[in-house]
Amino acid sequence: MIEVEIDGKKFQVEPGKMIIEVADQIDSGIGEIPRFCYHKKLSIAANCRMCLVDVEKSGKPLPACATPVTDGMIVRTRSQKAREAQKAVMEFLLINHPLDCPICDQGGECELQDVAMGYGQDISRYNEGKRSVKDKNLGSLVATEMTRCIHCTRCVRFGDEIAGMQELGTIGRGESTEIGTCVERSLVSELSGNIIDLCPVGALTSKPFRFSARAWEMEQAPSIAPHDCVGSNLNLHTLRQKVMRVVPRENESINETWLSDRDRFSYEALSSDERLLQPMIKENDEWLVTDWPTALTLVAEKLGKIAQEQGANKIGALLSPSSTIEEIYLSQKMLRKLGSNNIDHRLQQIDFSAQDSMPFYPGLPMSLEDIETQNTLFLVGSHINHEQPIAGYRVRKAALLGCSVFVLNPADYTFRFPVQDKCIVKPSAMPNVLAEVIKVLLEKGIEEPVAGLRELVNAVQPSEFAHTLAAALLTEGKKTIILGAIAQNHSHAGHIKQLADALAKMTHGHVAFLTAGANSAGAWIAGGIPHRGANKKNLTHPGMNTQQMLEARLSAYLLLNVEPGLDCANPLLANQAMSTAEFVVSISPYFCHKVASYSDVLLPSVPFSETAGTFVNAEGKWQSFKGAVQPQGEARPAWKIIRVLANLLELPEFDYQSCDEVYGELMQKVAENKADSHFSLSIPSYLPQTIVGIERLTEWPIYRADSLVRRAPSLQETVINDSPVARMSLDLANRLQLSADCHVIVKQGEGEAILPVELSDTIPDNTVYIPAGFGLTAELAAPFGAISIERSDS
């Protein structure tokens, strides 16, 4: 520790810290040193010169952001010398900056405006013409007014250092310096919106929010991001009961100061025209607006009747994995008290074979921060930068710290971090690759963790990749196998989980699951699964999983914020099951024409911004939030809807007055009966055959993942948002005599869809990528498996 004196106050600090870091410490008592280019999460540029301070024994004023403290250093941040330098820089910054704050979107929350109040002059001495800079079109999310740019380069450094892709740079020199993309193009980073927060002036602002509200007239409410299992902390900015925009809320252990574009811009859907604002019932195929008592009584009567006459197991519930833990807990409690265990949130999955030996909840066996300390990471079936952008950033940090990242994927995704080695195979070959690695480990003398493993993998031929990976997994250090969405949704997900578990055991590593939606972990904990009750309660008669419920053609389905054709793994089957059901009730914030076509009652629920609730993230953190605005129209929080429904069904123990009571009841159970975190998977009895011929690969594209984000227009317009296509390699297209400008008829079981062909060298041979989450592809069946393709002449 060394001693440094700033503005007469003495500090004991670690050597190597910059003056600005010491002054920025909470309770330092030092007034803020003005700055523009400095940002604690970015590298030091020292180019804006705003933070010049007076350091004793230095002739020149020195930048506080780039001057390390030394023992006995005496710093004055407000001496005449410091103030003169700061004021001089302020004047230079302002001469070419438009002085029209009233018409600038940043006005009121502009760092330049704030600092100018302290260091600027009333009157400009600059009489020359001001510089004007052509605006750049950066796509649908970030608006530009480049004349306002002060060249601090935070946005440039963000791309290079955080997002992991150089999208913006400085072009031109001297006075003609501009920030731009060099060649005209949109931003494609899934974290691009962060440059809006970073930009200290009104050069980069939010396009969807633009000119819609002023910073000082909005209220701020803390909340949790509703899209992925990271659970980023955010603030909702509201004006007159409307969410106007979303900004990150700093939480060093989760999202730091960042937010993914999905979490930032999906708020547009909160005030979508498609919001369902009144209960509706269908009479003679006509939708009638009704009141709550009528609608709920009808649902209770119908469900009660079906339970009584056909048995409660003819009723099933499908829940969105982004439902709150309270909604899930009450849904399963109602279903189970009614006598049915048919409840599931695993909408995108088709293979549930390993579910009984799964842990309390699938997630990270470590904290998000701990990802950064791993020495070896093996991503299996994961497009992490799109699935959980902030987790992808953590992997990037790990990789930059020297972690070796290996990838086994059915498509050659572009990652924002260096990959040590990758194996890109068609989906059905993925389990085999894991078996290859296990075989190499066995050959190297590692004991088989479970008897029979040796025999299982005996016939495989290890590839070069298997050898490299095995060697890496055998080195000392922390290692984790991350199973992403593709691994969990795979038609042999059970095999993949079991083999990954064996691999982890053999190498003293861990298996981590990055699950769908914001609250898969919560759904497991609260009993939103057919085979376990809340808090891992054993069931004598496990219920049906998603796939079984759809195949069984139940009499009644309860949908909690689910659009089966877009959210379920097998949309064809889902839509058929719904259409043939006797009674379908949909609780959702949105009116969806497809859902309405087979539903009998539509109950308007509210999105996360209008209700209290809790999400459990991948690391098991319970994060509660309150509603930021009143429910719109007649819509009500889903937990209330279910509670009243249960009351009407005359089910006991549904007397909750608040969301907190629901939370409290579940929390008590979890605390009472400390859940067993241990899990161990058996080994598969066989290795699945690789499909000969063409097979399908499916992903839920980043901005098609749930009902909320699908209704955010600005995200839909981005370049990285997929469209319904049949993407394949040039080789396959050539063999099928297809070209990029033609359409194909894709056949899968009974399903059929006509899709445009897209050529890509990222897709392995004999594999066709067809995204889920689109109406067009909802005519097809399972996300994986054999398909046939022929040229469409239309």
Add this chain to the structure above:
Amino acid sequence: MSITLNEICFRTLHQHEPWTLATYEQADGYQALKRILANKTPSQEIVEQLKVSSLRGRGGAGFPTGLKWSFISPSTPAPKYVVCNADEGEPGTFKDRDILRFNPHQLIEGMIIACYVVGATDAYIYIRGEFYEPIARVAAALEEAKAAGYLGENILGSGVTCRIHFHVGAGAYICGEETALLESLEGKQGKPRFKPPFPANFGLYGRPTTINNVETFASVPVILMKGGNWFLDLGKPNNGGYKVFSVSGHVNKPGNYEIPLGTPFSELLELAGGVWKGRKLKAVIPGGSSAPVIPGHMMMDLTMDYDCIAKAGSMLGSGAVIVMDDSTCMVKVLARNAEFYHDESCGQCTPCREGTGWVARVADRIEHGEGTERDLALMTQVAMAMVGRTICVLADSIALPVVSFMKYYREEFEYHVKHKRCP
């Protein structure tokens, strides 16, 4: 005239095709290197000789070379680099161009010795893009040296490896600033780095790097052959040896003159044939366009060395002596100078990006008779607001001249404002 010219860098200038290896070897070229390799002279001894010689960096800053070379030793972990700054771009300076043209082997020998001293295996010459003839000469010389075994692996059977690569710049003045040069050499935009860390710790590709000017490297072989004291005695204390002065402007014989440091300016002017057309000396910029101007009568009393010029309020810089006769419009000189720095600002630091253009516009306005009384104060204030507040000294390079022009020639600026023309 008792001065002996051309003792160091131009010592072979009088020879036939002095740029060839044959000519250089006849003039004891590569002897210093051979001796070092044969004797396995410890780096420390070489550094000691350089310290004794009082050789100071010839690029403009005048940093003691021996001290600089002592920062990195053969025991510093590799990789580490030696870089030659041949991006001579300071207006008025053209000495390196002629060293590159006429004595490239002496530069190469100096660089090989530098590599030996710091234990580097690779060195780079960053050469100004417009130097067509020098580029060809250096390229040819490197080939010759390689063929003769002075460069490459195991040079002259000594076990020492030394490779010299060369890179052609693209015309930015700022790339003559050493850290901007390193950035450019790495393939990035030529923008100066914040210091510290200095190149000796964090240089090319983030590795320890010794970077020197062409003339500095080229002086080393002669010093090591003849001894540090010999060199020191050629000049004056703390200002050892000879230095090339590029004399330009209103003189009868503009050109490069390699003379002892400490030579009176009057003698240098005489060497250059005196002020042309029989006119009177008005002003001199003694160290390139970034050096403050000194009125002629003051200059006649000064000697050409670092300390004396600094004492007079200017700097010796790269030794570019710009002579102006009494017909010169000082306002126009400053306006032209200001426009150069405006044009060459890299744009990263706020004061320079915004200030150089402001100064240039005000100066231009005054020159064209459109300035006001207020502009006179404004120009100085804006200039002073930049000084010492940027990453590199480009802003100072116009700010300090502005101050000096206003100090010595204020009445000319006032005349322009009042009468809208030159006096």
